Every structure is written in C-alpha cells, then in structure tokens.
Amino acid sequence: MAQVMMKDLNKKYDEVHAVKDVNLHIRDKEFIVLVGPSGCGKSTTLRMVAGLEEITAGEITIGDRVVNDLPPKDRDIAMVFQNYALYPHMTVYDNMAFGLKMRKFPKTEIAKRVGEAAEILGIQELLKRKPRQLSGGQRQRVAVGRAIVRHPQVFLFDEPLSNLDAKLRVQMRVELKRLHDRLETTAIYVTHDQVEAMTLGDRVVVMKDGWIQQVGEPLELYGRPANRFVAGFIGSPSMNFIDVTVAESNGSLFAETPGLRAKVPPAIAGRLGPYKGQRVTLGIRPEDLHVATGGDGNDYSFDTVVEVVEPLGSEILLDVKVGSNVIVARVDPTVRAKLHDKMRLALHPERVHFFDNKTELAI
Amino acid sequence: MAAREPRSIAGGAGGAAEAASRVTVAPRAAVRSPWLGQALENERILGFLLLSPTVVLLALFIAYPFVKGVWISLTNATVGNPGQFVGIQNFEKVFHDSIFQQATYNTFVYTALATVGKLALGMWLALLLNRHFRAKRLVRASMLLPFIIPTVLSTLAWKWMFDPTFSVLNWSLYHLGLIETRIGWLTDPTMALMSVIIVNIWRGMPFYAISLLAGLQTVSPELHEAAAIDGANGWQRFWRITWPLVLPVTMVVTLFSVIQTFADFQLVYALTGGGPANSTHLFATYAYQVGIVTGLLGEGAAVSLAMFPMLFVIVIIQLWYIRRVEGA
C-alpha cells in the first residue's frame, strides 16, 4: 500500500511560512499534481515528502510508516529533479545503477533492472555515454530511468519538464502519462504549468502562498472552481472577471455593470440572494462566450466593441470592450471581425461563476 | 580630418596615427610622436613592452641567481672568497654527509605526512564550512588566520606552547590525567619531527580548507540530494560524488602546497633550528646552516640545488595527474 498522507503539514523558514496546514490524502497508484505559481509552496511540500527539507510541524506518512524523521534514503522513494541532477562523472548506466549499488543489489539484478528501464525509455544506446554528451531530452529520460529502476513506493517529480523546449515538453508529457499507466505507482508531480497539471493528474492540488486552494479532478477544478484564484489559474486563456452589482428586477436577479446587464441563471439565483444590492465578481471563461444569434434572448447577451483580433487558426480570440471592462472571447474561426467592430456576444448561462469580493470564494 | 576613408582598427601601420587624430579628448602626454604611438598600437610591440618589467625582474632575481647558484655549487666558494672551480666535489661531499641524508629523509617525511594531514583536515573543515550556520562568515575568516599571520610569529607561539618546562600543552595533559611524564615536544628527536609536522599542518590546513570549499561549492546540491534519495549515506555521498568531482581542485591545491612544504624554511628554523640532533633539518635549513652560518657557500649551494631535481619530479608527476583527471 503506497498511499501518502500529509496531516497538518507546515514549513517555516525563519520568518517565512512557506507551507501552511496542508492536509492531503493521496491514494495508492494515484498520480497527483501540485500546481501553483512560484513561491506557492508546492516544491517545498514535495521536498518534505522526499526528506530534503525538515518538517516544522505536522506529519507525513508513506505507506503505513510515519516518515518525519527518516532520512531520504530510507523512505523508499525516487525523485526526478528539474535539472536532472545526473552525476556528471558517471556513465548513464552507472547513474541508473547507483541507487541499486547503494542498496547492495547483486550485479545481475542491477543489469536486469537497468536494461528494463532503458528499454522502456528508449535509451539503450546511451548507456555508455556521459551526461554531458546527451541532449536535454535524453538527460531527462535518464533521470526518469534512474528513478524507475529502484521500483520505489512513490515517484516524486519536481518540475521535470520545465527545462525542455515546448515541443519536447508536449511529447514527454504523453510519455510520462503512459509510463504511469504502465508502472502503476503512486506519483506526486509538481509543476507551475496548469496544462501539465490538467493533462497528467488524476487529481490536481492548486496551491497559493502556502495554502491549498482546492483539490479535485481536473474537470472539477475547471468547471467548479472553489475560489477566484483557482478559477483564474486553471484554463487558458484565463477566465474573465467583471465587477458587477446584484440587482433585482421583476423577481429575477441581474448582474449589472455599465455596458452589461445579464440575468443571473435561476440555478445560481438562490445562492446570490444575500448579495442583493452588493458588488460581486462575475466570472466567465472565453470559451463560454459566443457571438449572439437570434436564438439567444436578451437576458444573456450584451454589446461589445472589438479591440484586438487574434486569429489562431482553430479559433479566434477577441479582446472586446464591455463598458469599461476588456474581456476575452473565444469564437469560431469563421467569425469576421475587425477592429472597432460592434459585436453582440452571449454567455452560456450554465457556465457563469460568481465570487464574493471580500473572501474571493465561489458563491 | 575630414575625407579620410574608414580604416580597420586592428592595429598595424598607420592605425594609431588615425586613432590619435580622431581622439576628441586631449591626447595623453605619452603619445608624443606618431612613431611611438603607432608602435604602441602594435600588438607585438606592446606585448613585449608590457612584459618587460616582469621579465627583467625575474631574469635578474631568479634566472641569474639560479645560474649563479649552479656555478657556486661547483666551486669551493666561502663568504668573501669566490673560490675555484672544483667540479662536483661539493655534491659528492654533501651526498655522503650523514646530516644531509638525514635532512633528505626528514624533508620527504615532513612533506608527505604534512600534506596528507593538511588534505584530510582541510577537506573535513571544508565539508563542515559548506553547510549553513550562523556566524559562518566569521568562522571562515578566522580559520584563515594561521595562514595569514607571519609564520615565524605564530611558530614562536607554538614554541612557547611546546616549551620543555612551561608547556601549556603538557600542563593541560597532566592535569587531565593523561600523562605522567612530560612530552618532549621539541627535545625528543622523533617527537620533534612530529611537532614540526603538527605546526605545518596547523598552518597550512586553512589554505586547503578554503580552496577545497570553493571547489565543493561548484558541486550542485541537487547531486547530493539525488544521491541521498538513491540511498547513499553521508560517507558514500562523499566518496562517490563529492570526492571525484572536487579532484581537479584538490590536485592543484596539493601541487602548490607540496612545493611550498618541500622547500620550507621558516617554520623549522623558528621552532627547532634543525635540531635536536639534526632530527628536523630540511634541505633549506641545512643549506642555511652550511652556507650562511658556517660560511661554506659552495657546499650550501649544493645542498639547495639538491632540492631541485626532486621538486621537479614531484611537480611533473602532479601535472601529469592533473591533466589526466581533467581530461577524464
């Protein structure tokens, strides 16, 4: 059983409180991604699991052991570093064999495991080379190989793809996912790239300023963000936020701001009740806006003026002005739009989000 | 100044005249004539010119004395008397001199043991200083003091600490119950050589420590972390990761240090003067004794020069080793 549990985990460096009350239960064989901007505490949390940082308060359990006081070598984990951390003076083979040598595995077993890992990763040809003779992608594979041979209980990944160029990154992402399916080992993966998080994770943990903002499956984070930060962090281009006032008219609630008057969908209206007359933040993703057709009623449509047109081929991004706000809409590639055009957009009522202005929580 | 075609700047004939005429700030007094200015723009002339003070000084006070030293060693010169050519007579005499043989033995033992001691302790201290702790800078700066303070002065402090009657070391050891009779730090022949080695280690260890520390800092901490996760304990991490990666720096430091230690004079002269019973004489101190104190310049020069071939061999071996390690 290789579940990982973090209970009330805290980390303080002198004055800086880097990780605050992290509670997380990672299931066996789960691939969990910690994501967030720099400084959010995700790497620190990972390093505490690895034993590379001491724990200020709280508890970490790997399998059925509490590992707080165990040095890294006794935790039965393997780690892939952002800069690969390959031993420059050893060949690829020796790099991969090192961990097994430390644990006194017999030579034949080592050869077998290294061979297997090399095959899985396609680096059999490179075994006799030294790290400085390898490309970035190859080094990364060796780093992964070094982790695989140990057959650990948990894999830890610290932004392993950050140093690769964009194309390679996409390719490696897919390979890592396949690898995980094949190896079926618990994995904790840290990244600042929300695309990686969404595509790789069984569950995603969004962190900011040392706090966990939300934990959930990727689509849950996308569709039902718990607060404004998660809503803006997940999804690209990011969600539009508009400051609106909640007004009542004819028994229905409306979200209003100069230039925009949208009805609050009945499903959400109940929750918004207490905010009558107050200001809240409305959130709508660019992909949930479309050019208004006859079928869209007035309730959910509004006028805009086009400011920037970004044709991407598969879609067009429009920066449009609504009142004093500028928002981004993602529309069909067939839409003809020019600078300063007037355009009427409609939003998808099921996909509107509202956030409390003070707490930033989703309403 | 107008209507001149653009010229290349890469020195050569005429370039400097061009440059001198285009300079908007008042020309330096040094460039008095176009010919001189032009010469100074020439890479070759400038190169030689810049090197000349150094070359002159080194030629006068190293090359010339070296040659002269060889000459003197082949004569029976004494102070005030240039003497006559006697061929290798001095060398024969010296090689059969039992004190010289003792000095040879002493120098090799001194160099070998002191170097090993300095390397081991220096490396240990470097590893300790490589961590983070409060007052790290202060500690690091103060650790260099033995190396900074004039050797003779700190050696005198040791001599006082080793004094047969008043040694604070003997006092402490006695009152801790560890010894009954006093340790003859400088009075017992075998012990004296050890004492000299100890002081040399004390003095030279900081040089190793600080240099090796710089080497250690080039090893990315991630490598240690990866090794720790791979299952290596502290000792294994040192031997298999740190040591091989720091080896180039280690070899260079050792090379410097071995040359210095082999040719050491001050420390032994101040601490024991070569005694007791010639048990601490090194090449340098014995050469001084024979050449300056006794006044037999020819023989003294021979003793000095005897150092040279061995020094040369040691250096060649180390340079070869460094080349091998860096190539790997």
Add this chain to the structure above:
Amino acid sequence: MAGRGGSGAGMVEGAKWKKWVYFYVPLGVFVVGTLFPFYWMFVTAFRPDGELYRPWRAPNATPFWTTHPTLEHMVYLFKQTMFGTWLYNTMFIAVISTLISIFCGLLAGYALSRLRFPLAGSIGTSIFVTYLVPPTLLFIPLANIVRDFRLGDSPWSLILTYPTFLIPFCTWLLMGYFKTIPKELEECARIDGASRIRAMVQIVFPIATPGILSAGIFAFTLSWNEFLYALVFLSSPQQKTVPVGVLSELIRGDVFFWGPLMAGALLGSVPVALIYSFFVEHYVAGLTGAVKG
C-alpha cells in the same frame, strides 16, 4: 536550532544528536584548535613574568587567563628593542613590493591574456615555472648578487626580490579576471578613439578592480610573511623586519624572553590581521580564483 521548530534548512538526517556529533563538535574543535595559539600569544603578552614561568606540573589557579594583566612586555618591546622601527620597515617593504607586483602583474596579465605576439606562450609558461624555483633554492647566490648590486642591508634588497614570488601569482590571478571581461568593451573603446594603452588603463583595469584588490591583499600578506631573504640580506638591527627582529633580538643565547617575544609576535601579527579583516572576501576570492585556474 534545537527541536523541530528551527530554521529548518537542510536534509532530514535522522536523530538530532547526529548533528551535534558530526557537525558542531568537530567544528568547535577546529575553531578552538586553530585559534588557541593566538589566544595563548595574547594571554602571554599581558601576563606578568611571575605568573609566566610556572613549571608544567605546578598547579595554577588561572592557567588560561591572567588576573594581573600588565604592559611591561610591551614597554620592554618598544624601549629595549627597535620594534617600532621594524614595524615601519616591514610595512614599507610590504607596501612597495605589493605596488610593484601589482603593476607588473597588471601589465603582464593583460599582455598574456589579451594580446597575441610571438613567444607569448613560452614567456607565460616561464613566468609560472619560476614558482618551481623557491627562495630557499636561490638565497645563497642571491646573497652575493644583492651585495654586488650594493643593496645589502637595505630595504631595497627585499623590495626588489619579493616581487619574484609575488608577480607570478598576481599575474595568474589578474589573467583570470581579464578573461572574464568581454573583448567587445575594449574594441568599442578603440573604435571610439582610445589607444590600446588607454583602453587597457581606462576600461579593462577598472573593471578588474576586485581582482586587483585580491592580488593586492594576497601580495601584502605574503610580503609580511617572508623571512629567509630578510634574514640573509639584512644585518643591522634598524633595518630588520618584524619576523627577523623578533626572532633574533629577543633571544639572547639560550635565554628566551617569552613575555616580550609574545608581545612582539602579537603586535607583529596585528597589522596584517587588521588589514586582512577589511579584505577577507577579496583574499578568499583571490585564493580560490588562483586554485580554480
């Protein structure tokens, strides 16, 4: 640092006591071992003679410090010996030698690292090869040469010979610094109208200031440390440098005047230590720069 709440940097290492045994204790021993002789020098310099000469077996109420500090040794040092003169001599020689060495080192370092000319490689190598010829090999013939040049028993005998072991190091160090300065800076200056020499002095040298400071402090401390040449070339007491003076004038035959000796050693060490303390970083940079090649 105790307990789990500390500043927390670093790997988990298992039991807490390990940190004490493997780190704090050895570090403490190193610090004490390294600094004790200086401390002892200090205490002895201010200890009255009565307390000083107590045999090793005798009990001693205050073995490691004194309750009656005295300046009698300092006074003896300055009144009965020419210590003040020695201090001045040593400082004078060190400063001038350092300046000469830096001057030569700058010029030679620049030439070797920036200019191409025939024999550059050979000359460069031979400068460093002089390191193989230590002073202890040369002092006998040099004694004659110094006399022949009529420099005997004067500070100039040292001022001109010290650079022989200071210049190679300064050159090496400064070459390292010059190599990190992009050629484009000089080329730009020369296009702007500066001569080579001007570009060298006004562009390259100022940027290499940290290197100059490093070379300077290193040369300065090495000068103070020199003993053999000073011992052989100087004879009259008023010309001596501190190390030579302290060693020769405070020992009469077999009698060691330990109080003044330690006072002399202490005061002789203070100027160097003081100046070093202002330039520690530069010294360390110089040391490590040279070694890392």
